[in-house]
Amino acid sequence: xxxxxxxxxxxxxRDWIKVLAGYREPSNxxxxxxxxxxxxPFVALWVAACWVVQFSYxxxxxxxxxxxxxxxxxxxxxxxxxxxxxxxxxxxxxxxxRALGVLTLTPYDVWRRSHSIHHSHAGDLDHRxxxxxMTLTIEEYHQRTPLGRLMYRAYRHPLVLFGLGPTYLFIxxxxxxxxxxxxxxxxxxxxxxxxxxxxxLLAAITYFGGFQALFLIFLPSTLVAASAGMWLFYIQHQFxxxxxxxxxxxxxxxxxxxxxxxxxxxPVLRWFTANIGIHHVHHLYSRIPFYRLPEVLRDHRELxxxxxxxxxxxxxxxxLDLWDEKSRRLxxxxxxxxxxx
Numbered sequence: 001x002x003x004x005x006x007x008x009x010x011x012x013x014r015d016w017i018k019v020l021a022g023y024r025e026p027s028n029x030x031x032x033x034x035x036x037x038x039x040x041p042f043v044a045l046w047v048a049a050c051w052v053v054q055f056s057y058x059x060x061x062x063x064x065x066x067x068x069x070x071x072x073x074x075x076x077x078x079x080x081x082x083x084x085x086x087x088x089x090x091x092x093x094x095x096x097x098r099a100l101g102v103l104t105l106t107p108y109d110v111w112r113r114s115h116s117i118h119h120s121h122a123g124d125l126d127h128r129x130x131x132x133x134m135t136l137t138i139e140e141y142h143q144r145t146p147l148g149r150l151m152y153r154a155y156r157h158p159l160v161l162f163g164l165g166p167t168y169l170f171i172x173x174x175x176x177x178x179x180x181x182x183x184x185x186x187x188x189x190x191x192x193x194x195x196x197x198x199x200x201l202l203a204a205i206t207y208f209g210g211f212q213a214l215f216l217i218f219l220p221s222t223l224v225a226a227s228a229g230m231w232l233f234y235i236q237h238q239f240x241x242x243x244x245x246x247x248x249x250x251x252x253x254x255x256x257x258x259x260x261x262x263x264x265x266x267p268v269l270r271w272f273t274a275n276i277g278i279h280h281v282h283h284l285y286s287r288i289p290f291y292r293l294p295e296v297l298r299d300h301r302e303l304x305x306x307x308x309x310x311x312x313x314x315x316x317x318x319x320l321d322l323w324d325e326k327s328r329r330l331x332x333x334x335x336x337x338x339x340x341x
Contacts, residue, residue, distance in 0.1 A: 010302070012253075013251070013253035013254045013256065013257040013258070013284065014251075014253040016253070016257070016284050016285070017253070017284065017285060019300065020281065020284055020285035020288060020296065021285065023285070023288045023292045023293075023295060023296055024085070024285065024287040024288055024289075025088070026085060026086060026087060026088055026289040026292075027289075028087055028088055030289075030291060031086050031087050031289065031291075034077065034274075034290075034291060035077060035096070038070055038073045038074050038077060039074065041070050042067060042070035042071060042074060042103075045063055045064070045066070045067040045070065045221075046064075046067060046205075046217060046221075048063055049063040049064045049067070049209075049213075049216070049217045050205070050208055050209035050213055050217060053209055053210070053212055053213055053216055053217065057212070057216055060213075060216045060217055061216050061220055063217075064216060064217045064218075064219075064220035064221045065220040065221065065224050067220075067221040068220065068221040068222070068223070068224025068225040068228065069224070069225075069228075069272045070221075070272070071103065071104065071221050071222065071224075071225035072224075072225040072228050072229055072272060072273065073271075073272050073273070073274055074100050074103055074104060075100070075104045075106070075225060075229055076273060076274035076276050076290060077096075077100060077274060077290075078096075078097045078100040078101060078104055078106065078108065078111075079115070079274075079276070080093075080274070080289060080290050081093040081094065081096050081097030081100070081108075082097055082108070082111065082112040082115055082116075083286045083287060084287065085286065085287045085288060085289045085290075086289060094108070097112070098190075098193070098194075101190075101194050101197075102194055102197035102198055102201055103201070104170075104225070105170045105171065105174055105194075105198060105222065106170065106174055106194070107174060107177065107187075107190040107191040107193070107194040107195075108190060108194070109186060109187060109189075109190035110174075110177045110178075110179075110180060110187050110190050110191055111174075113180060113187070114130055114131040114179060114180075115131050116131075117130045117131045118130070118131030118132050119283065119286055120252070122237060122252075122255055122256065122259055122260070122283060123237075123242070123243045123244050123245060123250065123254075123255030123256075123259035124244075124245070124246075124247070124250045124255065125137070125244050125245060125246045125250070125323075125325075126246050126247050126250070130179055132237070133161070133233065133234055133237070133238060134152075134155060135238070135244075135321075135322075135323055135330075136152060136322055136323070137322065137323045137324070137325055138322045138323070138324050138325070138331070138336050138339070138340075139325070141322055141336070142340075153321075153333065156321045158318050161230065161234065162227050162230050162231055162234070162318075163227060165230060166223070166226035166227045166229065166230040167223055167226060169226070169230075170222065170226045171222075174191070174194075175191065175195055176191055177190065177191045202214065202218065205217065205218055232263070232273060232276060232277075234317075234318075235261060235263055235309075235314045235317055236260055236261050236263065236276075236277075236279040237259060237260060237261070237279075238317055238320060238330060239261055239307070239309060239314075239317045239320070239330065240317070240320060240329050240330050240331075241258075241307070241329055241330075242258075242259050242261075242307075242329075242330055243255050243258040243259030244259065244323050244325075244328075253284065255283075256280065256283035256284045257280050257283070257284055257306065257307075258280075258306070258307060259283075260279040260280040260282070260283040260307065261277075261279055261280065261307045261308070261309055262277065262278060262279065262280050262281075262303070262304065262305075262306060262307050262308040262309070263276075263277030263278075263279060263309060263311075263314065264277060264308050264309065264310055264311075265277050265311055266311065269311070274290040274291075275290045275291065275293040275294060276290065278293040278294070278296070278297060280303070280306055280307050281293055281296050281297070281303060317330075319332045320332055321333050321336075322336050324336070324339070
């Protein structure tokens with residue numbers, strides 16, 4: 001499990017900002033290359049699945065499920081566009097992000113605003129509920145009604161959190177600018193424009209592959225990417241020794257460094273997830289392009305062990321559900337029950 005105390009670097013969290021600023025400049029050539037080597041295989045696998053579906057439903061399903069990995073990488077590129085870190089020109093980043101939002105079923109401007117709130121308040125117990133995984137303290141959980149506790153337990157169940165939840169989020173919830181419906185037409189334009197693009201995409205898939213293509217090609221890649229993306233987002237902040245505070249103790253740089261994990265994945269998974277596992281560095285300085293994050297760890301090795309976890313270690317975090325403000329750690333329902341007893 002990640003350790004935040006004994007492995008903390010000598011610099012204070014806010015001191016890293018000047019250091020990391022040296023890595024913020026993207027390379028337009030490199031960014032274009034990363035986009036091309038992600039987008040072309042994704043489209044090629046979709047075309048291959050459309051051809052294979054004529055002969056084998058299972059073959060088309062397997063190809064499409066694997067293609068979810070490329071769709072996940074495209075979402076990670078969209079994520080960099082949202083931070084203005086992918087291309088030197090912000091307008092180019094935004095329009096690339098909007099186009100990718102059609103493939104990822106994510107209205108770009110709505111998501112960018114929600115994600116900005118997440119970065120501004122990660123680890124802040126006084127500002128939860130937008131752009132994060134809902135997390136209650138032990139006290140808040142016990143203050144809920146029996147039905148409220150049951151609903152929260154259902155929400156935190158892995159089947160819901162990593163299965164039904166992502167399906168609902170990307171297929172249904174993203175069709176409306178949820179959370180920003182009364183904050184201007186910009187978000188409505190983003191959501192409705194993305195919906196029009198998605199309808200055009202679905203019409204093209206149906207035209208070339210038939211209705212079976214929707215279920216055997218479009219849905220598998222979408223749902224695999226959605227579930228994997230939710231797992232990544234969860235594990236980046238939901239680990240035992242993560243960092244939560246209330247005002248005035250909450251500090252954004254402290255929460256960024258110690259409340260975000262270094263999810264040290266195998267090289268292949270690191271590529272498909274666009275280095276998003278180096279999340280503590282990303283939260284400290286979100287303008288760093290994803291392909292430059294390994295440079296940071298190479299040049300500043302003291303950051304490698306901060307909140308580091310491996311793929312195997314990460315699975316234990318799926319059972320963590322409540323924040324204990326006394327011991328300052330995330331605990332399971334069973335542990336909270338034993339503590340209460």
